[in-house]
Amino acid sequence: MFKYLSKKKNFIFVKENIYAIFLVIFIFSLDRFSKIKILNSFSEKTYILNNYINIDLIWNTGIGFGLFSFESSLIYNLISFIIAVVIIILFYIAFISKKKDKLIFSIILGGALGNFYDRLFYYAVPDFIDLHYLNFHWFTFNIADIFITLGIIAFVVKDFFVKI
Numbered sequence: 001m002f003k004y005l006s007k008k009k010n011f012i013f014v015k016e017n018i019y020a021i022f023l024v025i026f027i028f029s030l031d032r033f034s035k036i037k038i039l040n041s042f043s044e045k046t047y048i049l050n051n052y053i054n055i056d057l058i059w060n061t062g063i064g065f066g067l068f069s070f071e072s073s074l075i076y077n078l079i080s081f082i083i084a085v086v087i088i089i090l091f092y093i094a095f096i097s098k099k100k101d102k103l104i105f106s107i108i109l110g111g112a113l114g115n116f117y118d119r120l121f122y123y124a125v126p127d128f129i130d131l132h133y134l135n136f137h138w139f140t141f142n143i144a145d146i147f148i149t150l151g152i153i154a155f156v157v158k159d160f161f162v163k164i
Helices: 002-007 015-041 073-096 099-122 143-161
Strands: 046-048 053-060 125-133
Touching: 015 053, 015 073, 015 099, 015 125, 015 143, 073 099, 099 125, 099 143, 125 143
Parallel strands: none
Antiparallel strands: 046 053, 053 125
16 A cells, blocks of 8 residues: 555545545535534424425434444444544545546545534434335435445446456
């Protein structure tokens, strides 16, 4: 890793990386805007948009889909630290990746940073999009989760179509 960095000292400032940083900032901002709007406009009661989507504000202290939600601050801080390390690694991978991968990692990073910001400042992530059909409700999620999921799906699908 350090050999690569010493060879390309200005690898961060190449055009593709600047575009990737702007995409990360755009997705992060979109997520922040949506969460601020929800937090300022809705209480923790359910607001029914239509037969399939509700706005239902919940606070997620775990990771995706509420997994690893614990009352222990030690476990919460450990998970937050691991997430921070993963984000740093993803930034590095994004910077050294090819254009298509750079786009995919930027989408994931924009969402990950949005949720990580909430973990740091609210000690939980506000999730508010409740998709459902009749009595079946999917996990409640937010805009950052959408981008993380889209990025992961794009990454997996891309690998199915890459010829070796």
